[in-house]
Each structure stands twice: as C-alpha cells, then as structure tokens.
Amino acid sequence: MADRPLTLMAVHAHPDDEATGTGGVLARYAAEGIRTVLVTCTDGACGDGPGGVKPGEDGHDPAAVAALRRTELEASCRVLGVDHLELLEYGDSGMMGWAANDAPGSFWGTPVAEGAARLAELLHRYRPDVVVTYDENGFYGHPDHIQAHRITMAALELVPDVTSKVYWTTAPHSAMKRFFAAMQEFGTDWDEQAGEAAGPDGGAAEAPELPPIGLPDEEVTTWVDTHAFGGQKFDALAAHASQGENIFFLRMGKERFTELMGTETFVRVRDTTGAALPEQDLFAGLR
Ligand SMILES: [Zn+2]
Numbered sequence: 001m002a003d004r005p006l007t008l009m010a011v012h013a014h015p016d017d018e019a020t021g022t023g024g025v026l027a028r029y030a031a032e033g034i035r036t037v038l039v040t041c042t043d044g045a046c047g048d049g050p051g052g053v054k055p056g057e058d059g060h061d062p063a064a065v066a067a068l069r070r071t072e073l074e075a076s077c078r079v080l081g082v083d084h085l086e087l088l089e090y091g092d093s094g095m096m097g098w099a100a101n102d103a104p105g106s107f108w109g110t111p112v113a114e115g116a117a118r119l120a121e122l123l124h125r126y127r128p129d130v131v132v133t134y135d136e137n138g139f140y141g142h143p144d145h146i147q148a149h150r151i152t153m154a155a156l157e158l159v160p161d162v163t164s165k166v167y168w169t170t171a172p173h174s175a176m177k178r179f180f181a182a183m184q185e186f187g188t189d190w191d192e193q194a195g196e197a198a199g200p201d202g203g204a205a206e207a208p209e210l211p212p213i214g215l216p217d218e219e220v221t222t223w224v225d226t227h228a229f230g231g232q233k234f235d236a237l238a239a240h241a242s243q244g245e246n247i248f249f250l251r252m253g254k255e256r257f258t259e260l261m262g263t264e265t266f267v268r269v270r271d272t273t274g275a276a277l278p279e280q281d282l283f284a285g286l287r
Pocket residue numbers: 013014017142145
C-alpha cells in the first residue's frame with residue numbers, strides 16, 4: 001500500500017457524468033492529496049451540438065460535438081483537480097433504442113471482454129485502491145452507463161488483487177424525493193433530464209417509464225460529505241456548457257445546488273478492509 005499514492009479511479013460513460021455523479025468526491029479527495037483518475041468511456045457524440053441542436057437534426061455534426069465535449073471534459077477535470085484523464089473513445093450509443101446503439105464503434109455494441117481488457121490495462125497502470133462506477137442498471141438505464149458498469153466489473157475480475165474497495169453510485173430514496181421536487185420547481189421533468197437529448201429523429205424521445213433509481217436509505221452504505229466542494233462541482237458541470245440545456249442543476253444556482261447535491265452516496269460492493277458500515281469515507285480502512 002505504501003509503494004504508491006492512494007488512488008481513486010472513477011469510471012464514467014460520457015463527458016459530464018464525472019461532475020454529476022462524482023464531482024464532489026473527485027474534488028474532495030484531490031484536495032486531500034489522493035491521486036484521482038477519471039476514465040470516460042465514450043466520446044459523447046450523441047450530445048447536443050452548438051445552440052442545443054439535437055442528434056439527427058440538421059447541423060448536428062457528431063465529430064464536432066465529440067471534439068467540443070472533450071475540451072469541456074478537460075476543463076471540468078481542471079476544476080475538479082483530476083490528476084489523470086483517460087479516454088476510451090468509444091462511440092456514444094445514445095439512449096436505449098436509438099440506431100446509434102448498434103452503430104460501428106458504439107460502446108453498447110462493443111464486446112464486454114474487449115472494453116474490460118482495455119480498462120484492465122488502466123487498473124494495472126494506476127493500481128487504484130478505490131474504484132467507483134454505476135450499478136447494473138447504469139443508475140438510470142442508459143446503455144453506455146450499463147456498459148461502463150459491465151466492463152468495470154469484468155476488468156476488476158481480470159486484475160483481482162489491486163483494488164480494495166469497489167463502489168456503485170446510488171441515491172437514497174429520501175434524496176430522490178428532494179431531487180424530483182427541485183426538478184419541478186426549476187421547470188424540468190424526468191424525461192427531459194434522463195434523455196440527455198431529444199430523440200434521434202429530432203422529435204421528443206419516447207417517454208420512458210421512470211426506471212428504478214436509487215436505494216432505500218438504509219441500503220446506502222457510504223455517505224460522503226462534499227458540501228465544501230459544491231462550488232467546484234457546480235463549476236465542473238458548468239464547464240459542460242454545450243449540454244447546458246440538459247443540465248437542470250445549472251438553473252438552481254450554486255447554493256441550492258450544493259444543498260441538494262452536497263452529499264454523494266454509494267453502495268459498497270467489494271471491500272477487503274473490513275471498515276464498518278455505514279461509512280462516511282470511500283477510503284475508510286485505507287488510511
Ligand atoms: Zn451519461
């Protein structure tokens with residue numbers, strides 16, 4: 001453990017997910033001197049283009065969107081103090097059911113073993129003590145989030161003796177209630193937010209059933225206080241300006257945002273430290 005700095009690796013699907021789901025812990029642990037590594041699996045090409053143009057609409061150039069989002073991601077990483085950004089550069093698969101799901105090079109269409117082998121190389125290189133990714137539903141059902149979960153769990157099997165603690169992001173049901181109330185207050189709805197973009201033909205995405213999100217409070221194992229880093233988390237989200245229309249948080253301002261999103265929550269799915277649960281620190285038992 002002493003031969004390298006304590007290291008946190010977060011594996012995310014798209015540029016901007018690092019800020020939404022783990023911006024607080026990335027900023028907090030960087031401030032505490034822990035090395036932070038962000039792996040972003042896709043290029044985000046199914047995001048909005050300049051002026052909010054949606055995929056499939058005239059003027060949506062996926063390559064240009066990917067290039068812009070990479071610049072925004074790098075800016076977000078600077079805000080959060082991320083030490084190492086690793087891009088797997090798979091094609092954004094779009095929302096479930098989109099033609100982009102099966103496009104050549106799409107993340108969703110990539111065999112899990114292939115993505116896992118690439119991520120395993122990064123596990124060998126950085127030897128993270130703690131790895132964070134999504135649950136098997138990708139937190140809210142997006143195919144790229146589900147695939148990020150799958151390749152991460154498979155990669156951890158390929159490199160079994162490195163990582164002491166593995167977490168999936170989650171939200172306690174009590175927080176989800178506050179979150180949905182805030183959405184209403186700030187004039188958005190779940191479909192708009194979950195869509196990350198409108199439908200591929202430019203129309204509204206098929207209204208999805210509200211997916212099963214989060215956990216009962218008592219099943220959340222790990223509650224990390226990141227209020228002190230709420231400003232950085234907000235600024236990191238704001239760095240993804242081209243997706244601003246889809247990031248309703250930005251409408252609420254820093255203070256409300258920090259109040260609502262100032263505790264990041266996880267479920268611990270692997271642990272070799274024996275740290276007691278519930279815990280308040282991803283590195284409990286490691287330092
Ligand atoms: Zn995403």
